[in-house]
Every structure is written in structure tokens, then in C-alpha cells.
Amino acid sequence: MSLMGSSVAELFSAIDKLRAELLNNVEVLTDCQRVEGEISHGEILSLIENVILGIVTSLSKDEAPFLALPDRSNWANISFDSAIGLRMTLGSSVTTIRSDCPSSVTKFAQILKIFVVIYKLVQSNSYATKRFFVVNSHFEKITKLATSKGLISGDLCYMEEDGTRIDCRSCSAAAAVSSNIAGIRNIVSHAKFIMIVEKDATFQRLLDDDFCTKLSPCIMITGKGVPDVNSRLMVRKLWDTLHIPILALVDADPHGIEIMCIYKYGSVSMSFEAHSLTVPSVMWLGLLPSDLQRLRVPEDVLIPLTKRDESKLSSLLKRPYLASQPEWQKEMELMQQSKVKAEIQSLAAIAPDFLTNIYLPNKLRYGGWV
């Protein structure tokens, strides 16, 4: 089937229909709602000063200071909100970091050091590229940046905070996801959909096959495996700005499904920032376990599930958000029963260009997502 022979309207009719449904059903955070969630520079300084005063007060009473942080790795502090995804609720589980214990004193000192840096940054109203800080949730709202690993390509132009103009329409090379997502302005795109690609290898393959031109207008983005915060922020930003369907292309294995869930529902460790990181409207485009049967993917490219895969799959099926995704549950149960997994590259066993020229176009044309 020739892509050029089909009209654009036919190609994207299912996509457009999906978009209409999404705009009707999904809550969209307005700008003013987002602004309400932010705190001022003065409040941040005050919060840090309160921590320091607490330390000084402890010492004045001859007590060893300690910090109490919500336990970000404990599911007891997590709840599921269908509009947002996994979010942190301040439950009873806290981690105590003591200053008088050899096993925690280094962490205590590191946190204070980070506070100093944040304090100075906020005071000077500047930002710097740093590794992501693991601190109390309030302090995530100050401007700090992490180096990104994600890539983006397609029908998209925008301007970064320092005025740099980014044009992602280059056919041969992708642009790196910006380090300062919050500073992005003037987003211009006619894309009909955004495709999240799990792996860099697949992303590069699609780039080489000129996917974005063939299925233009569209955007594709990869976080190169488990996405970093900036990649997730970018996906969220594009959703908030463009309100177009976001479709995930991941391997048909538990790891791929988990990565897709991170984009859609968030992670336990970043649950305190869920509302700016998750996109609950993400749809699973492929590779579906049912695709393997339907397309009769050769058995020699199918891989048996390991014990670890089975354990992860069971764990995924118990996640709170799966209850609202019966189609996903069916696909995962199918994988459980068949006890096999497959990478996206396995489609090359059918035909070398199967992914770009047959699989994806048909999926997009006929609404083959769940």
C-alpha cells in the first residue's frame, strides 16, 4: 500500500476522532490552575530558613538534629487519581535522616548542601544545570535543570528561554529535548499526533526511514528507555499546548509496558510532581501482544518470558491504574498466557520495512491502539 496514494484525511481520520474524544473526556489543567500550584521565591527561602532554624533549635537544646522526609519509595504514600496518575499523598510513612548516625549523616549533610545551592539560586533568581535533587516536594518548584537524554523530531518549532529557536523538522537528525522545559515558548506545530518511542534504536530506525515525513504531520519523541524528567515534562508540555493524541510505541514486554505506564501514570519516586509529569491520555499503539498473533510474527524472534518478566508482569497487573484499563489488562494477560515477549525489531522478520511502511500506517489509519 502506498502512503502517497492515500489522502491525508483518510490516514488521520481515526486520529482526529480520537482527538475529539480526548478533548471531551480528559480534564485539562488550565494555566491558572498550574499557577496556583507554584510557590513564590520568598516562600521557598522561608521554607529553607525554617529547616535551618529547626536545626539550630535542636542544637540549642543539645539534641541531634534530624530531617523527616516523606518516604518516596513507599506505596503507602501513593494514591491513584485517574485525572493525574500516581500522586503522592502525605501519609504516615516518613524517612528520618539523622545527623548523629554514621549511616545517614552524609545524606543529612548533602541535603543541607543542596539547600544552600537552592537558596543562593533563588536569591539570585538564576538557574544552573545540575543533577536532579532529591528533596522535599516543595523544593521541586524552584528553577533547576537536569541534563536531558531524550530526543525529539517532527513537525514542531519552539523557542527556548534564552531565545534559541529549535526546529525539529530536520529529516535526518533529531533535536535533544530541552533542559529547561518550563522556559519553552512559542510552540508551533501542526502535528496530528505524538508518538512516544521507547528505545533509541527504534527512534533512529524511524528517523532513517523518514517516518515523520511519511506520516506528516506528526511528532515523535524518545526518552531512550526509562524517561528522564525532562522527556516526561516535554510530553506533558506538548499535550497541554497541542491537545493531540499521544501514542506509545514500546516493545511487547513487561519493561516496555512499565515505561509506557511511567509516561501515562507516573512513577512512585516522582509522584509528588505527578500533575506536571503525567499524561493520562497516552494510548498504547504497539507492539501489542495481540499483534504478535495477528501478524503471525515468526516464532524464532519471540523470546520466552523470564521469571523476572513474569514477576514484573504480575506486579503491573496489580497496579491501581490497571483497573481503569481493561484493554491493557487483556493484552497483558495474553502475554502472561503466551509466556512470550517480542521487541519492535522483531517485525523486521516479516519484512525489512514492515514497521514504517505497513505496521504503523495501518495502526494509525485503523485506530489499532488501546
Place this chain on the structure above:
Amino acid sequence: MLREIQQVLRFVQLLGKRRQQSGLNVKGGLLVLVWTETGPSVQSLNCAVAAAGPWCIGINMKALQPDLKECMFPCACPCLPPDPEELCAFTDLYGSLRLLLTFQMKDASPEWCARIETFLHTYSLANAKIKIHFKFKFSQQTFQRDFSVKIKNKAGGNQRSLILDVTCRTQPPECVKKGCWCQGGHPVLGDRLPLSIPPAAMDQGLFGELSIQAVTLLSPCVLQYPNLPTQLTHIQVLVYGPSNVPVTGPSTFFQNLPAHLDCQEVGLHGLHCSSFKDLVHSGGTVYTVEQENCEDPEQESSPAPIRQSLLLYIFLQHSDPFTYQLSDMMATEVLIERHLEDILNNNKQAVTKAVQTELKNTLKAQNQRKKKMRSAAEVILGSSLSIVSSSSNMDFRNACLHSMKMSDTYDLSASLRESLRRVTSWKFTPKNICYSAQVEEYPESDEPTRTEI
């Protein structure tokens, strides 16, 4: 005289080994009586060594061959038997005597008291199940000491089971609460190091496999106070023969060892061998640890660091399938001791490296903890003060100063530093392995009951 006592102990220990008795359950008593006897022209020193209890079961004095006795005491003269009352008191405690050997030496001197006491103390440290009773009567005066170990700890690999005296003899600090001070120690078993036998020793008949096994013991134990500053002041090296009997006499090799150790790698400022006088009375070789000059008055710790000493046991091990007669085994031990300097020098590099490694491993964990706490404290204080100093919030600044009752950030810095040191230093973390006990008063000591010399 020490040699004779050494021989008796070797005899009993080797006999026990031959009977394949495990050292674990072997306990008993050892009596060493020394008294003077004035002869026609010179004062002689008489010595009686008696043993009783399970550790010498199987010894039949009557069956002891005269030539074996000759082998044990080739230079000693026979002497009168000791006071039966002394022996009675001993047998009342341990049962009938299994071994009683007496000998006499010319040239009595009161200095022998201290030397024998030191030797017996050193023996007791590595043979903690044997209770030792020592009595020295010189002219009209009597010195008496009983060595009874309070806290024992097993340390041993496959080849050898060692029961060490790990009793801590340091008074706990006054501020330590009841039940919060470890009264023992935790020996650390090092690696076994094979040694090559030098040709001169082989010519004398020393064959087989020779090796050393190191064990270190740091005292007092401060595992339950991981933040407490400590200061290592002394290292004592004790060498034992294959029968666990201490090797006598100063060792030139160990005296010179500090010059070849990389003190920096071990985490020490420097080491030097203590004076000869200290050597004689302390047993083994003692090193004094040089202390770092404290340039920064703020670094002078409050609380004062806990002074620690490290005991380094060097156990010689020997096996030779062709040596199985008791007399041969005893002769081999004598040979090893006689050629010890030669053996150690023949393996100088390996032994030096082994000692270096043992010291480093023993001190590493403690040094790392101290370094971590120190550097973390600097960051905590620096960060807190940085925020206080750079804040434009007068309420916050005043609250901090008022809290610590300080007038400016300079004084606040010193006050916070002192306070942080105070609250973290005495952090108590109970450990199951420690011998914590009530610290109402210092426990019963096995210090000598001295009637003055």
C-alpha cells in the same frame, strides 16, 4: 628461669594437642611458685610449676622419662619441694596435681618477679581458659598475683582454636550510663602467611611448613559509640610459638619494624619503638603512636578522645609429619624460637606487608567513620551558617542567634560547632556483639594483690 617455665607450658600444651583435645574445652590451673633459698655462699631461686585440671589430664608424672626431664631442664639444678600448704590450696581448687616440676637457679634477683609476671600475663592473654596463680617470695617479702580472665573470646581458623583474654582494662568514661560500655574486645583474625625457613635453621633440623597467623585486638571497644573521637596511643606486638606459649626476649626485627611501615597508609602519624625498659616489663614489643599536632584549637576535641591501644598477636604455626615425638616437638619449638630473628628477616617483606595490612584493616573502619563524621559535620555547619549569614530575613537571623544565645554569626559558628560535636559524639548504638554490663562501679579487677616488694 623463664625458659624452664616456658618448657613446662610447652610440654603441657603439646601433650594436650597430641591427645587431640580441642583447646576450646580445656581449662585448668597453673601454679608458679618462686622462692629464695640462701645457700652457703649465694642466694638461689627455687621454682615449682604445678598443673592441675582438665587441661593436663593424661599426664603421668611417674611415667615421665628421666631423659624427657633432662630435655626440659638441661641447665637447671634440682631443688627442694615447695611448701605443701601452697600446693594444698591449689589442689583444693583444681583437683589433684597432674604435674609438678621443680628446679633451681643461682643468682637470685628480685627482677625475676616482674619478668615472670609479664611472661605469665602474656601467656594468659592467649590461653584465657587457664587460671594462673603466681607467688614470688624474695627475702621477707611476697608478691602474689592471680590471672583469671573475665571475658574470653574465641578467635581461630581451621588450624588452631584460640581463646583470648579480651577483657578491657580501661576505666569507662564517667559520663557513660549503666550498661552502655563494652567491657571486652573483638579480636580480628588476619590472614595466614606462609614463611620460608632459612638455610641456617634447616641445617639445625628445622623442616616442615612454617607460617604466622595474626590477630588484632583494639581496646577499649567503642563500636557502640561510632562518633566518639579516639586516639590510638600504643601498639603491642606479642609473639607466640606453635604451642601458644609466648616467645621470650626482645625482637630486633619487631623493634625495627616501624621504620619499614607506611604509617600514612595505616592512618597513623608515626610509630616508634618504646624504650628497653618498657619492653622488659610490658611483654613483647611496644610501639608508641605519634600524635598529630593540632594546629586548629577548634579541632581539639571536646570530648577528649578515647585513648586506645592495639594488641597484635603473632602466632607461629608449624607442621611437620616427621615430627611426632613429644621431645621432637618441644625441640622444634626451641629451634623456632632460637632462629626466630633469622626466620623473620628471611621473610621480611612479606611479614612487614602482613603487619601493615592487619593494622590497616583493624583501624580502617574506625578511621573511615571518623573521617565521614568530620567532613559531614563541616558541611552541616558550613551550610547552616551560610544560609543564616546570607539571609535578609532579620526575624530568622535573630531567632537563630537568640536560640543559641549568641550576638553575632561569628560566635554562632563556634557555638554550633561545639554543640554539634557534643550531641553527636556520645551517640550510643547498642551492638549485640559487645560485652555491655552494668557500669555501677568498675568491675572486679584481676590486678595483683600486692604485698609490697
